[in-house]
Amino acid sequence: MTRPFFLTAAAALLASSFTAQAAAEEVNVYSNRQEFLIKPMLDTFTKETGIDVNVVFIKDGMGERLEREGRLSPADLVLTVDVSRLMDVVDKDLTQPVQSDVLEQNIPAQYRDADGKWFAVTTRARAIYSSVDRVGKRDDITYEELADPKYKGKICTRSGKHPYNVALTASMIAEHGSEYTKNWLQGLKDNLARKPQGGDRDQIKAIRDGVCDYALGNSYYYGVMLTNDDQREAAESVYINFPNQGDRGTHVNISAVAMTQHAKNKDAALKLMEFLAGDEAQHLYASANHEYPVKPGVDPSDLVKAWGDFKSDTLPLTDVAKHAQEAIKLVDEVKYDL
Amino acid sequence: MKRYGWTVSSWGIALVLTLPILALIVEALLPAEDIFRHLWASVLPAYIGNTFWLVSLVMGLSLLFGLPAAWLMAMCELPGRRWLQWALILPLAMPSYIVAFVYTDLLDYSGPVQLALRDWFGWQSAGDYYFPPIRSLGGAALVLGLVLYPYVYLLGRTAFLEQSTSLIQSSRLLGCTPWQSFCRVSLPLARPAIAVGLSLVAMETLAEFGTVNFFAVNTLTTAVYDTWLGYGSLQAAAKISAIMLLVVMVLLSLERMSRKRQQVFQKSMGHEQEAGYRLTGGRKWAALAFCWGLVGLGFLLPFVILCYHAVRYFDQAWNARFFEYSLNSLVLSAVVAVLGLAIALLLGMTHRLKGKRHTVLPLRLAAMGYALPGTVLAIGVLVPLTMMDFAINDLALWLSLPEPGLLLTGTMTAIAFGYLVRFGAMAIGAVESSLNKVSPSLDMVTQTMGYGPAAMIRRVHLPLIRKGMLAGALLVFIECMKELPAALLLRPFNFQTLATYVYQFVSDEQLELGALPAIVIVLVGLIPLIFLNRSLEQHH
Numbered sequence: 001m002t003r004p005f006f007l008t009a010a011a012a013l014l015a016s017s018f019t020a021q022a023a024a025e026e027v028n029v030y031s032n033r034q035e036f037l038i039k040p041m042l043d044t045f046t047k048e049t050g051i052d053v054n055v056v057f058i059k060d061g062m063g064e065r066l067e068r069e070g071r072l073s074p075a076d077l078v079l080t081v082d083v084s085r086l087m088d089v090v091d092k093d094l095t096q097p098v099q100s101d102v103l104e105q106n107i108p109a110q111y112r113d114a115d116g117k118w119f120a121v122t123t124r125a126r127a128i129y130s131s132v133d134r135v136g137k138r139d140d141i142t143y144e145e146l147a148d149p150k151y152k153g154k155i156c157t158r159s160g161k162h163p164y165n166v167a168l169t170a171s172m173i174a175e176h177g178s179e180y181t182k183n184w185l186q187g188l189k190d191n192l193a194r195k196p197q198g199g200d201r202d203q204i205k206a207i208r209d210g211v212c213d214y215a216l217g218n219s220y221y222y223g224v225m226l227t228n229d230d231q232r233e234a235a236e237s238v239y240i241n242f243p244n245q246g247d248r249g250t251h252v253n254i255s256a257v258a259m260t261q262h263a264k265n266k267d268a269a270l271k272l273m274e275f276l277a278g279d280e281a282q283h284l285y286a287s288a289n290h291e292y293p294v295k296p297g298v299d300p301s302d303l304v305k306a307w308g309d310f311k312s313d314t315l316p317l318t319d320v321a322k323h324a325q326e327a328i329k330l331v332d333e334v335k336y337d338l
Numbered sequence: 339m340k341r342y343g344w345t346v347s348s349w350g351i352a353l354v355l356t357l358p359i360l361a362l363i364v365e366a367l368l369p370a371e372d373i374f375r376h377l378w379a380s381v382l383p384a385y386i387g388n389t390f391w392l393v394s395l396v397m398g399l400s401l402l403f404g405l406p407a408a409w410l411m412a413m414c415e416l417p418g419r420r421w422l423q424w425a426l427i428l429p430l431a432m433p434s435y436i437v438a439f440v441y442t443d444l445l446d447y448s449g450p451v452q453l454a455l456r457d458w459f460g461w462q463s464a465g466d467y468y469f470p471p472i473r474s475l476g477g478a479a480l481v482l483g484l485v486l487y488p489y490v491y492l493l494g495r496t497a498f499l500e501q502s503t504s505l506i507q508s509s510r511l512l513g514c515t516p517w518q519s520f521c522r523v524s525l526p527l528a529r530p531a532i533a534v535g536l537s538l539v540a541m542e543t544l545a546e547f548g549t550v551n552f553f554a555v556n557t558l559t560t561a562v563y564d565t566w567l568g569y570g571s572l573q574a575a576a577k578i579s580a581i582m583l584l585v586v587m588v589l590l591s592l593e594r595m596s597r598k599r600q601q602v603f604q605k606s607m608g609h610e611q612e613a614g615y616r617l618t619g620g621r622k623w624a625a626l627a628f629c630w631g632l633v634g635l636g637f638l639l640p641f642v643i644l645c646y647h648a649v650r651y652f653d654q655a656w657n658a659r660f661f662e663y664s665l666n667s668l669v670l671s672a673v674v675a676v677l678g679l680a681i682a683l684l685l686g687m688t689h690r691l692k693g694k695r696h697t698v699l700p701l702r703l704a705a706m707g708y709a710l711p712g713t714v715l716a717i718g719v720l721v722p723l724t725m726m727d728f729a730i731n732d733l734a735l736w737l738s739l740p741e742p743g744l745l746l747t748g749t750m751t752a753i754a755f756g757y758l759v760r761f762g763a764m765a766i767g768a769v770e771s772s773l774n775k776v777s778p779s780l781d782m783v784t785q786t787m788g789y790g791p792a793a794m795i796r797r798v799h800l801p802l803i804r805k806g807m808l809a810g811a812l813l814v815f816i817e818c819m820k821e822l823p824a825a826l827l828l829r830p831f832n833f834q835t836l837a838t839y840v841y842q843f844v845s846d847e848q849l850e851l852g853a854l855p856a857i858v859i860v861l862v863g864l865i866p867l868i869f870l871n872r873s874l875e876q877h878h
């Protein structure tokens with residue numbers, strides 16, 4: 001087979017400019033965690049190992065992008081928040097199994113895939129906030145009772161289609177079935193004080209302002225607000241309650257890491273995975289982001305600890321993710337956001 | 339070959355720019371009946387209604403804001419007009435999601451405005467009074483109207499300025515009042531430009547995501563996002579996009595049909611300053627209040643609030659990354675603006691030189707990308723570009739060379755291409771509307787004098803449409819600086835634009851930290867505005 005000389009020469013020239021770059025050890029990360037949230041961990045990792053970490057923050061559509069890029073994808077790791085977004089990547093077979101004693105030791109079985117296709121690095125609880133002035137602490141509260149007509153006009157939430165709410169709804173389907181969950185969503189919608197809007201922090205502010213008495217929100221937002229001078233006052237107007245302590249426990253979601261199917265820097269990527277599950281990174285997650293570390297023995301931040309221990313739902317997160325699409329359908333069917 | 343050079347290259351470019359849309363249409367034809375039927379049965383009708391009302395309202399508001407301002411600035415002598423005429427363009431430099439953020443902060447129940455009202459009147463709770471909710475369809479329309487009216491203003495004012503003085507003077511001599519002269523002469527002459535401005539507003543609104551999402555207004559764009567990301571169905575999402583595309587094409591053809599029979603050419607380059615009306619007394623103050631009100635609400639107020647945050651959080655925000663991203667945005671936007679202008683000129687000139695029928699289609703095709711929401715467009719860009727990437731790598735394998743990796747989608751090529759597809763329409767529209775005002779008899783005269791097409795373009799057309807070109811490139815530049823959803827999806831490793839950087843903070847409810855880069859987006863957007871203004875001034 002003869003190949004045109006100039007084509008080969010041109011391609012060789014082109015290729016040489018790329019091989020030159022591959023010399024230094026590096027890890028490429030697709031993340032839907034924002035850069036400034038994970039930057040402290042990644043910087044520490046680079047300082048300790050000399051391995052560079054390149055990040056693209058991809059809020060939405062990570063699976064789609066990985067799928068299109070196929071074997072040419074430069075990504076070695078994906079960092080995701082929310083279990084259904086994670087499973088979207090895993091189910092499309094875009095990740096590969098990882099064998100690591102460190103990961104298996106550091107991360108409890110409930111928070112990792114049996115085949116090693118993903119590992120959670122933090123958890124966050126879907127809490128119910130209640131007004132200090134008008135309600136007080138509600139240790140006995142459940143997600144189910146939020147649909148009770150006695151809460152009419154007293155509840156605030158963000159969009160029903162936000163991944164955090166979708167995951168909660170999916171966990172309700174897993175627990176009670178589709179029919180019950182649809183009625184629950186309808187009841188919850190009927191109890192809303194206003195159209196779903198804003199983020200988790202906006203719901204806490206709404207309680208402070210008397211728009212509503214209860215709100216759904218993730219635990220770490222509360223921590224972030226308490227440590228922010230401008231937002232502390234709003235955060236102090238609410239209590240954080242961990243629902244369903246009398247039965248299955250509070251719904252928790254995860255942030256996770258997984259190695260991509262076509263990872264080229266496997267060794268370096270594995271090092272980063274193990275680092276994220278190690279003491280140092282787990283501490284950083286806890287202190288900077290107010291999330292719950294997954295590694296047993298690593299304490300949450302003092303602030304988070306002060307909220308007290310709680311029982312979390314032990315339903316496997318993959319079971320929750322399975323119902324995510326159905327959950328979105330129900331949200332549409334009851335026109336939750338409209 | 340030479341004879342067909344113009345036409346062939348026009349078609350070539352138009353087809354390349356249409357690739358993402360073709361990819362989406364292919365996707366839309368793939369089966370996704372279940373999800374689509376479910377959407378029809380549940381939320382889609384409401385989304386369509388919302389979209390209709392939002393687009394109509396924003397177009398109405400843009401006209402209400404932009405047209406009087408354009409006329410006042412072009413025709414009237416007002417104190418401080420030199421400042422005002424470019425201040426009125428300023429809102430264009432503001433990303434709409436930032437303006438939305440600022441106004442929700444101000445006007446929400448917990449915002450300072452309602453707090454003050456409650457203090458004054460002693461209201462205790464939300465039930466004690468009525469305050470129009472900012473996070474609503476009306477609120478979104480208002481914010482978008484405030485940010486988008488400069489399209490109507492900019493194109494309208496340019497059109498008014500390019501109008502021949504003698505026409506207006508004639509109408510006055512024939513007994514028209516200024517108002518009659520406006521209605522019978524100026525407005526009809528400016529209609530094509532205003533229509534282009536309005537269609538830009540409509541398409542921008544249709545593709546808008548940040549603001550509507552923030553205001554909890556569900557539109558077709560939201561539906562596309564939900565369907566793609568929530569249901570994981572690109573096919574169903576592409577179907578909805580196809581509906582949107584259809585709507586845009588219907589809108590555009592209606593607009594074109596409405597002025598098909600009307601072809602007016604002007605021989606004059608524009609009018610001199612003294613042709614302006616001199617406003618006095620109440621009219622003067624009303625005009626000033628109107629114009630400054632627009633500038634104040636669309637630009638000054640949000641800008642002052644950004645500055646307040648930027649000063650307070652200066653130490654945290656002033657760092658090396660901030661400079662790097664500023665440079666990224668600047669270079670990327672400039673490159674795309676120049677390319678966009680080149681494409682617009684090629685397509686516009688081909689259309690002019692080679693007759694109307696078979697050259698108008700490339701012009702329309704190349705402008706379609708503007709109607710697509712950024713995320714959808716990004717998918718459309720990724721599909722053909724990854725195919726090319728794979729072809730390149732397969733070729734390398736065949737030549738026993740190391741694979742080069744993602745040469746197109748892993749580099750700035752993808753993002754620049756995406757921007758070009760999305761914003762090329764603005765340059766094309768501006769150039770086309772300017773070209774349309776150049777009388778064909780000029781072409782004939784030039785040809786009679788023995789000039790070839792190249793000389794004719796250089797010596798006749800380019801000087802005459804300079805302002806249109808500048809306005810077009812400027813619009814592209816500013817839009818690129820602000821563009822967000824496509825940038826989020828298409829950018830390569832270690833590459834951030836200012837918009838993605840700001841968005842990281844805004845989406846985490848920490849605008850304070852993103853205020854400084856947001857100000858830079860605005861300020862950098864201002865530089866070309868100053869240039870534009872200079873060139874307009876020198877002309878008169």
